Amino acid sequence: MGERILDIKNLQINFHTYAGDVKAIRDVSFHLDKGETLAIVGESGSGKSVTTKSLMGLLANNARVVGGQVLFHGEDILKKSEKQMQNIRGKDIAMIFQDPMTSLDPTMKIGKQIAEPLIKHKHVEKRKALAQALEILKLVGIDQAEKRMNDYPHQFSGGQRQRIVIAIALVCYPEILIADEPTTALDVTIQAQILDLMKELQQKIETSIIFITHDLGVVAGMADRVAVMYAGQIIEYGSVDEIFYNPQHPYTWGLLNSMPTLSSTNLEAIPGTPPDLLDPPKGDPFAARNPYAMKIDAEEKPPFFKVSDTHYASTWLLHPDAPKITPPDEIVRRRKVFAAMQASAN
Amino acid sequence: MPENRKKVLEVKHLKQYFGVGKPGMVKAVDDVSFDIYEGEVFGLVGESGSGKTTAGRSIIHLYNPTDGQIIFNGKDVSSFKSKQDKLDFTRNMQMIFQDPQASLNPRMTVEDIIAEGIDIHHLAKDKADRRKKVEDLLETVGLNRDHASRYPHEFSGGQRQRIGIARALAVEPSFIIADEPISALDVSIQAQVVNLMKDLQVQKGLTYLFIAHDLSMVKYISDRIGVLHFGKLLEVGPADDVYLKPLHDYTKSLISAVPEPDPEFERTRKRVPYDASIEKDKEGQPRKLREIVPGHFVRCSEAEIPFYKERAEKYETTEQPLPTV
Numbered sequence: 001m002g003e004r005i006l007d008i009k010n011l012q013i014n015f016h017t018y019a020g021d022v023k024a025i026r027d028v029s030f031h032l033d034k035g036e037t038l039a040i041v042g043e044s045g046s047g048k049s050v051t052t053k054s055l056m057g058l059l060a061n062n063a064r065v066v067g068g069q070v071l072f073h074g075e076d077i078l079k080k081s082e083k084q085m086q087n088i089r090g091k092d093i094a095m096i097f098q099d100p101m102t103s104l105d106p107t108m109k110i111g112k113q114i115a116e117p118l119i120k121h122k123h124v125e126k127r128k129a130l131a132q133a134l135e136i137l138k139l140v141g142i143d144q145a146e147k148r149m150n151d152y153p154h155q156f157s158g159g160q161r162q163r164i165v166i167a168i169a170l171v172c173y174p175e176i177l178i179a180d181e182p183t184t185a186l187d188v189t190i191q192a193q194i195l196d197l198m199k200e201l202q203q204k205i206e207t208s209i210i211f212i213t214h215d216l217g218v219v220a221g222m223a224d225r226v227a228v229m230y231a232g233q234i235i236e237y238g239s240v241d242e243i244f245y246n247p248q249h250p251y252t253w254g255l256l257n258s259m260p261t262l263s264s265t266n267l268e269a270i271p272g273t274p275p276d277l278l279d280p281p282k283g284d285p286f287a288a289r290n291p292y293a294m295k296i297d298a299e300e301k302p303p304f305f306k307v308s309d310t311h312y313a314s315t316w317l318l319h320p321d322a323p324k325i326t327p328p329d330e331i332v333r334r335r336k337v338f339a340a341m342q343a344s345a346n
Numbered sequence: 347m348p349e350n351r352k353k354v355l356e357v358k359h360l361k362q363y364f365g366v367g368k369p370g371m372v373k374a375v376d377d378v379s380f381d382i383y384e385g386e387v388f389g390l391v392g393e394s395g396s397g398k399t400t401a402g403r404s405i406i407h408l409y410n411p412t413d414g415q416i417i418f419n420g421k422d423v424s425s426f427k428s429k430q431d432k433l434d435f436t437r438n439m440q441m442i443f444q445d446p447q448a449s450l451n452p453r454m455t456v457e458d459i460i461a462e463g464i465d466i467h468h469l470a471k472d473k474a475d476r477r478k479k480v481e482d483l484l485e486t487v488g489l490n491r492d493h494a495s496r497y498p499h500e501f502s503g504g505q506r507q508r509i510g511i512a513r514a515l516a517v518e519p520s521f522i523i524a525d526e527p528i529s530a531l532d533v534s535i536q537a538q539v540v541n542l543m544k545d546l547q548v549q550k551g552l553t554y555l556f557i558a559h560d561l562s563m564v565k566y567i568s569d570r571i572g573v574l575h576f577g578k579l580l581e582v583g584p585a586d587d588v589y590l591k592p593l594h595d596y597t598k599s600l601i602s603a604v605p606e607p608d609p610e611f612e613r614t615r616k617r618v619p620y621d622a623s624i625e626k627d628k629e630g631q632p633r634k635l636r637e638i639v640p641g642h643f644v645r646c647s648e649a650e651i652p653f654y655k656e657r658a659e660k661y662e663t664t665e666q667p668l669p670t671v
Contacts (some may be wrong), residue, residue, distance in 0.1 A: 187559060189599060190393075192602075192603035192617055219607070220606060220612045221615070245609075258536070259562075261606055261607060268537070269541050273502055273535075337610070
């Protein structure tokens with residue numbers, strides 16, 4: 001992979017509420033290289049959206065960054081003023097949100113909305129900006145783009161609107177594109193089109209993508225690397241093959257086990273619910289729902305154990321002294337595929 | 347075999363149009379027919395705007411169908427005149443809604459929400475009996491007995507959907523329409539709720555109409571599946587057949603777009619594009635659901651039958667690529 005453009009180190013974010021401080025992000029570290037797609041997987045409340053909002057400087061008013069750094073080309077974004085952030089946001093780091101209706105201005109023609117970042121950030125003359133907007137509108141696959149430049153958001157379907165949102169995000173050729181559940185609101189066939197479009201554009205303009213989702217099927221098709229988040233922490237990260245075929249953390253097992261596939265006959269649900277982050281558990285946050293939990297899981301947070309150069313997992317099961325356990329059948333099957341892949345690679 | 351099983355629900359040429367007589371008339375459901383047998387789960391899949399939710403609502407008579415018949419346990423639902431008939435109907439057919447946030451009254455306690463049906467149908471002898479019934483239901487759906495006195499906002503999405511299920515079960519129905527019951531929930535919770543629904547079905551001998559857009563989940567829970575597109579039923583058949591041996595081009599395209607949690611499979615996946623213009627009937631060749639293989643129907647004209655027969659045969663002779671895990 002290419003040059004490292006983003007490095008997040010020990011990020012901690014709290015939300016101040018009447019009930020006390022919600023520890024939403026608890027010591028999260030990851031990095032992003034040029035041209036790659038990193039998927040952050042987790043349930044709602046796991047902190048995946050908060051993490052990326054902090055990269056954009058879009059945290060809510062009651063959020064406080066308690067510690068850590070977000071290094072973008074070596075500079076800490078968290079230390080920048082709102083004015084400096086406005087120069088980065090939309091130009092170097094752009095974002096696509098889940099709901100394409102609420103992220104477009106309903107009273108503005110879409111041609112103008114796409115051209116706006118060019119005029120603001122790159123000081124392109126209005127007529128030229130509109131011409132470039134037309135180009136990118138064609139690129140994202142809107143039919144009769146010349147005509148549709150003068151339409152308003154409500155005149156487009158959900159899938160088309162998401163294409164427009166992508167056009168706006170990419171018009172300045174950002175270095176990082178953050179996609180926060182960009183296809184959750186769309187139908188499967190439209191989702192497939194949008195995902196293909198994102199992959200195609202990524203190659204064309206060489207942007208890096210942080211892809212946030214809870215849909216492991218989408219991750220399998222999009223990501224180069226995957227980070228799994230739970231209760232405000234990353235609990236496992238690795239290449240897409242390592243996470244899907246050789247997962248180590250019981251929560252990752254649970255996620256893979258509770259997703260139906262076209263061939264699955266049995267779904268193993270994860271029992272219980274995620275912990276309350278007002279008072280996070282001190283050990284492994286997944287311990288209470290984990291059938292493989294050991295005594296130490298409730299007492300001490302496991303460090304990251306190395307599985308390979310690119311694959312790390314935070315579970316005591318990887319400790320050399322841990323008892324040998326047999327993972328669920330589904331995981332055993334996946335590991336067999338992994339072993340076969342490794343054998344054929346060598 | 348389905349032939350000797352009892353039909354619980356027969357939907358015959360159901361049409362549900364909105365804005366009839368106005369220029370913007372929408373044919374949300376257009377001549378849809380299918381049967382549901384006792385004790386089975388019938389999955390209805392389709393994209394947004396396909397009419398799947400409308401179909402469900404017409405069946406339970408939240409809408410008055412424009413045309414067609416809905417025959418439930420041998421009786422035409424629209425012929426019900428007396429209050430008793432209507433009460434019997436609502437007691438036997440219940441619905442679980444998509445959004446557990448919007449479908450529970452925030453001002454009512456869980457006990458009152460669940461017991462509303464019990465009150466209407468006079469199923470409880472006295473207050474203590476009512477309370478006991480509610481508590482038993484809460485336990486059935488995996489909640490605590492003491493949750494009865496709480497309000498909906500005190501629960502998570504998954505728990506709220508369990509309350510919705512308990513409410514549907516309260517009047518001991520035989521048939522439940524579940525309209526996207528899990529699409530608002532998190533992945534790990536989705537499996538919990540679907541497994542709960544599956545267990546309840548077996549325990550209580552329920553029949554489900556399961557409406558959803560998540561194809562892999564529908565396949566997992568359903569015995570038979572109907573594929574709806576632009577208000578028309580394009581394909582009906584056993585769940586495995588529809589998924590592994592789809593006959594209609596639209597079904598093929600839909601299945602080819604379902605993401606699988608398997609990177610190797612995703613890398614080699616071929617998406618099948620679909621052109622909806624083929625759905626337009628040719629003059630003099632009316633299309634309707636026709637049986638191609640026993641139990642597996644596809645919407646086609648008389649002349650198209652050989653084409654689909656050939657397609658079905660091809661599946662028997664060639665292996666289909668499946669995910670590696």
